[in-house]
Amino acid sequence: MKGIDDESADRKEWTELYRNTKYLKEQGLIMYVIPSYRYSDKRIARFLATHFYNVGMMRFSDDDYDDFRQCIFIGNKKTGKHKEFNQKLFDFLIQMESDEFVMENVTPVDRFVAANKKWSVPSGVEKLRTFYTKLANKSDFVEGIRNSKGFQAFKNRSKPRQLEIGGNPILPLNVGQLALLLASGAVNGEIGEGDNYHLVQGLELVKKIPNEEKKVHDNGSVTTITKIRTRREVSVKVITPQGKILKLV
Template structure:
């Protein structure tokens, strides 16, 4: 049985909002009680807890807004946005919270139920899910490329963890000195990507083996999957791809992250703020945005730090699509890629790939070494001293001098060793001895001879 991730998130957010509102009411009453008892210390402590609860409530409202956008419930999204502003400005010392809590009722009543959901909501979610495969429009890739400064005369490594047919990464690096790498789970798309990219690994990106911190540029347009099957994880694919991809990007390298704007939730924004700087968000042009609601998030990888202060601002920025700058507003060569060249020593997909094996063997000297003829085998061999009869027999029997012998009396020689049994009778007993016998077959112009 399949469940929609967004519906599960709706249920969790609804529970979280109700729980936080109840907690805020209790804390507000606790403040009055402690003030009456002249316990100012406890009253201040409760007020700080009340401020933290409001922060959680604001985060939940922002996440609800994005979920409403994903379910194409625009009016609810607008209401959530207004409610977010109201919560931020609400006086926490207001004596009566009745109106404050009542303002949440229209929002909570419109949250789709995880078990019994309106058919129109399910229909919209089905349209959004499809196969989860949305290749990036080429014109938008060109706009992104315009904002990247490639180092002069230096080779860069570019990687697409879900490369599809390889078109996007090929366009992004065309005309530049680069080695392009891609992973693709679909074998047919992967085979097509091999015609465009330098290296392609097949199978799941999450089970591939790839060197860390070696890529100057990562172009990440993950699958937009919102369906969870029984036994499946509870993390969205775009978040998993982001977490696992950033380890392969070098410090100072550029991430280009393509996702629908409603997937820029606080947990994803926290990952970005902790690990990237100079983060910018751009909206796709109307013709493309109307299809998949995509945005491009770009940032330079930094050493991990605490970016919690910037998370809320980034969530609000990404969710305010009407005021987002268009991808055409990205400044020319704003993002400068590192000049340091690096080798990608390890790049293996999860599935055996014959084409990738051929590339690895072509770059390796091991096969040449394996089939290389020894110089001793190819040169003329002469003993240091004349051979005795026994040595001549061993060499001849081993086949080392088989073949045509060009000399004063040319002939063809074939030597071999056969087993022979010799019997001896000393009168009382008969004994048998196994011996090796040298046989030389010689073909001469005068006829065939066999020498033993």
């Protein structure tokens, strides 16, 4: 799964635990439901053992556990910057990778409820701060925005730019420069007029070239290392006024 601000897709148990704990009030209550084996992840186990107290661990009931294999962690968030590490809880969570350990040592949720175990939830802010605002007519700001240097700079940057090519290059173009022209669309379309009128189409050819290196070790064994490099070539097709097709590679 990939979040809105994430650069890559990954499992979200650790990410969401870390994110949500930041917004949880001190002494606030967390109910964290993930697959049982994920509690054995050292990052998750260490985080839970460091930031929460008055904890409880329960698994889904016997009727549901085989289908979902999930466990529920409940605990209150610790206060202060310096938090004591709960080694016993950490060791317990690390062992939850084993289904046998979970079935033998983690209490089903229905039995947990029957035991009448309770957690306290701290009260929220009782008095809300008062803030003041006012509505303004947007027409009062239009003229100032239009005449501002920042808005003019924004308009100039937002304008689509037209590619203009003319004259002859001082030196022959190399492959990299031709690739830039291909990417900008400058090597496609109509070129010239009259007797010099041509139709041109440019293509970039990408090839994978394998290369093998053999390394002989002191014990006589040989290791083969295969490296693949990418080679880019430029191909240009031209139709002359006489209808002749030329291909330049």
